[in-house]
Amino acid sequence: MSISLAFSSIVLENASLMVRLAKTHARRFMAILDSKGRLFGKVSILDVGAALVILLVIVGIFFFPGTTGSVAQIGGATKPVEVDLIVRGLSVRDPDALLKQFAEQKTTNIIIRNQPYGQVDIKSVKTLPSMLAVPQPDGSVKELPDPRSNSFSTDLTMTLVGKGQITKDGPVLGNSKIKIGTPVELEGMDYNFRASVIEVRVK
Template sequence: MAILDSQGRLFGRFSLIDLGAGIILVAAIAGIFLSPTLTTSVAQVTGQRQALQVDVMIRGLTAKNPTALFATIEKEAKTNLIIRNQPYGQIDLVSIQPLPRSVLVPQPDGGVKALPDPRPEQAYTSDTIITLAGQAQPTPDGYVLGNVKLKVGTPIELEGKDYRFGGSVIDIRPVQP
């Protein structure tokens, strides 16, 4: 019996194209399950967790009554967290610190002073620092929160019943027990 017949089949049973496709499929499945990145992420999830506080800067949040919105958020004491478009879940809200809106005003002596912004539309805009607290996985190059590395500058969204807005991380502090 010939190894290849007239139709290109191996030993009269297997097509060379089907055999090649089968080998590629087995290699792809093996690559998925034996990938080193998969074992690394599983190891990160099962490791020790550490209490962490994260400061998030919210710039230019526009709301009809920012003070009432922040009072509502603070009363809820928890918020849903989205890190780099990956939902994390609920996280504790520690504090909300509104920042004053100011404008630089040139002085007659050539200096500059920061004074409260008198524009009426700025009453609807707020800059705020929000402090969150949760459990994170420490790694040699930072912290992992919800399988996403968390570093200064990481974009974050906060979502609740009546709000969804974004900001960026400005500080990460481990909390000592």
Template sequence: MIDEQGKLWGRINVIDLAALVLLLLVAVGFFGLRGVQNSTAQTTQNKPVFLEFQMLVRGLSIADPEQLLKAGDRPRIIIRNQPAGQVLLAQVKVLPNTLPVGLPNGKINYVPDINSPYSRDILMTLRAEAQMTDDGAVVGGTKLKVATPIELETARYDIKGSVIGIHQVTAK
């Protein structure tokens, strides 16, 4: 079957055959199983609900957040690197940039951080239409849960943060 030159039936090199079989298996796996996975969350309820969720952005380098981020804006949202439509930016709160300083009496005092005047932590409240599933909320075909990485994008900014709270609201 395999001769002294390592050829199968005197014609095919065994190493070449193994590489060809491996290449075919990779191609079948890549193209054949590609349609099996479905990244879009399946909803069990067709009635849309309205969600309000908070996004925390830590250490955003920005000169004037009050001018750039305004309540009422409708940025595009990207959830887990998947575009998921638009959301309403309901509220923007710039958190104080402070440092904890220990006092001799054991208490902690918070003082302004003068070393990084342009680094801001921002808490944003967002509203979106969603579908509810047995596994949670789905916004734009993508599951949304606490600690999910999300991104807001407009022509003026592209901000990354994570979800820290979600709750259902009755009206837009």
């Protein structure tokens, strides 16, 4: 009987000690985080969490950039790059006047993937004949010149020349990779239209 009482007394003492330790840790924790969720009664833990998320996003952007068309930092030799463009269905009343403007100014401003590059040289501009697919009596289809004089639609090929940096992924103009199929926007004093890259050559 005495052994049982002694054992019970030891158990009660240990339980009491554990309760006191738990209360001590709880008071210490409450001193750090109050009932309103503030650290040391001053800073909201939600604000701290939001600041950490913003910091992680900034670190991810600058130290782990994605593989997109834009390049944050480029290292490579700078060489002349020729870019052939095709323009389909450009709505223009007087295409000859536009061609004359290209020949006189010899430069244009380009935008690649919504990133302004700046001014490049116009090496050449050619108009493509306007053709129609006309069904023939034997069931075949023949390509014939478009007889319409009021379509106000012109197809062009253009060759532009600019300075680009050559990387392992190909040439880069400004901060954007330039590849076949890349959409390019051309802008001048009285024109703004889109074209598509059909060939890229490094000189």
